[in-house]
Amino acid sequence: MPAQRRLHLGAFMRPVSIHTGAWRYPGAFPDANFNIAHLRRFIRKLEEGKFDAFFMADHLAVLNMPIEALKRSHTVTSFEPFTLLSAFAGATERIGLVGTASTTFDAPFHIARRFASLDHISGGRAGWNIVTTSNPDAALNFGHDEQTEHAARYRRAREFYEVVTGLWDSFADDAFVRDTASGFYFDPERMHVLDHKGEHFSVRGPLNIARPVQGWPVIVQAGASDDGRQLAAETAEVVFTAVNSIEAGRAFYTDVKARVEKAGRSRDHLKILPGALVVVGDSLDEARETRARLDGLVHEASAIAALSIALGVDASSFDPDGPLPEVPHTNASKSGRERAIALARAENLTVRQLAQRLGGYGGLSFVGTPQTIADAMEEWLVTEGSDGFNVMFPFVPEGLDAFVDKVVPELQRRGIFRRDYEGTTLREHLGLPRPPNRFFPDA
């Protein structure tokens, strides 16, 4: 292990907390998810904490829950990623800005252009979280009767990525000569017309924007199935994963890093960042109390709805006090189903217990003091459970402020997190190379 290995930290927000009780916590801002003034404050605080990036999840429909749960969800109204991240670009100077965009319900030309534009506007801080969209209700908002089948979504995603990166390479970096004397604005020899014709897309190009500052915005991937991992290994530079334990983390890390090498890439060029809900207290008891109080704000209807989403089946007919029954395979998220089943087995949870955990946030979580949290993060780093984390805050502003003011200094003291930004682009923060232009390898 080289001595200088350090954590990479993203903040995973949508655009605030994942926890469904977050907006009700005493002192939290109930409108935080949807108040641009609050959000500007949060992104600046993250930058003060030297985070690599703000990660914005995204969904193309209101979450598919029963109305009893939906009406309690603060995520029902949310900003759209491109508009919000572009607004953030002007409010910050260094922090990376990662937006989620679906390959199932958008066009490669639009996605290539918007991320290129965001990358230029932010001076090289954009990242694209490629998702295939698991919420079946999204399909209904885009003229489809039902969600496309899982493997087909991933095939489309792979080709979508090829087209987008090809469009980003439309111009060599030195194409724009802007010679006022001759009147030549750019050199057409340094422009490439993609002319892509594939299974899903036919896109001529070129893109009508210069190559992004970073060459390509950083590619992020969040699917966890076999197809998802393979797409990550071939394309991603950051994997955002949901693993529940350090053992699961190490297994995932080993598997995906091996796939990366098998795909002919350097294992260092893909960073694995599990999501982790971090609840900070001055004592262990205080932190645990906060978590318990927060989970207590989750309504049972939301809890059962979350369980249904995770399993891909309606869980409201299950006996709440019984164990989790056999659950059939569906066309929704495979990894979510496996995670839920594993959690129920591992902790021997009833349906209600499982639902309440998932309804708040059922994934990996560090609940403790700045020291115990830093201990845990260091262990993950040192034992190759991960390359860092996508931190989730239990509520804002307090949960976020506590992390930046208390946990970050402890990580810095240990030498496992930067004291200041060393570069200006997201690639530089992450230690990733700038990809060469495939059509102009010399430039």
Added chain:
Amino acid sequence: MPAQRRLHLGAFMRPVSIHTGAWRYPGAFPDANFNIAHLRRFIRKLEEGKFDAFFMADHLAVLNMPIEALKRSHTVTSFEPFTLLSAFAGATERIGLVGTASTTFDAPFHIARRFASLDHISGGRAGWNIVTTSNPDAALNFGHDEQTEHAARYRRAREFYEVVTGLWDSFADDAFVRDTASGFYFDPERMHVLDHKGEHFSVRGPLNIARPVQGWPVIVQAGASDDGRQLAAETAEVVFTAVNSIEAGRAFYTDVKARVEKAGRSRDHLKILPGALVVVGDSLDEARETRARLDGLVHEASAIAALSIALGVDASSFDPDGPLPEVPHTNASKSGRERAIALARAENLTVRQLAQRLGGYGGLSFVGTPQTIADAMEEWLVTEGSDGFNVMFPFVPEGLDAFVDKVVPELQRRGIFRRDYEGTTLREHLGLPRPPNRFFPDA
């Protein structure tokens, strides 16, 4: 005529000048079209000049010109509207932000959501310039072999508008109760599921964002054909038009205002703003010299290319010194073709002369002193040639600074332009009502 009638001024930019020689003018910023720092300076200057709005044109392909012309075009690299306007939202406080978005190559759910998000981020300053996209090359970037036929594009646009405005009305303004005690974030009785099923679109809804601050962002329309005018009469609140003379302006004004009334709307609820290139000098001669110098920077290849676009046919085989020959009808812009033919006839221009005029900017233009420019604008206003203008600057920063520093004070002195913003939203600047929610007329 009520005494208080005043001009409305938009700045039409893409994102800087329309004139193809703009970037080469002495003192102009050659990279102005693509430098976020310059652009922030320009938008702030427009706000200092109390402009109603910044209007951003947009194209979904590099302009379809021969490479000899394209390589001289500063518009080949341009920011994408949603990202740029969102960045501007944070750099300004009052000015409206109008973005062009195509109904031919995007999905209503995306467009509804992005404009709603921009409207919230900007505190109610968004506008949507609905275009059907005339550049046939755009089709090739979105999987089509050729551009959809003109009338079909407009039918799709009409239904697209219905879906988008319906999605904006997904939530009553009072839907979000955010009651931390009960845990109800919103009232589902105040949410409407659109369930649209039409000829072109099937969209379930609801939109996953609160109703825009303005109810709906301001609807802008730029097509000039019969279909275009009819769409404007039924839907638009601002019409951006290209008319070449005050007579043509009055005819257009009379026709469109009559159509608005026939559609059952108030004629005051649609503002007609012709585009006008404004070249300011301290004397008439100085202004004319500037214009001549600017046109002189347009290369013949660009000139012929512009003529080809306007006519919808390849003009490079025409005799440059002869009169304009008969030109066949095509599937491209109808109004562009008619304009070019009328201009050639009116001024008895050769093909080369016509091409050079169009290659720079062939539309309406005011070239003069602050007094003569104000005289002309006042005449248009008073005689119902228009409700204001979409001002185009010959080059930046100088052309923009000259307009704000010299012409705006003269308009203010005459009482035909605001001295300060009176409201905070684009609707307020334009004197437009906030549309009621069609599903919740009480709220």
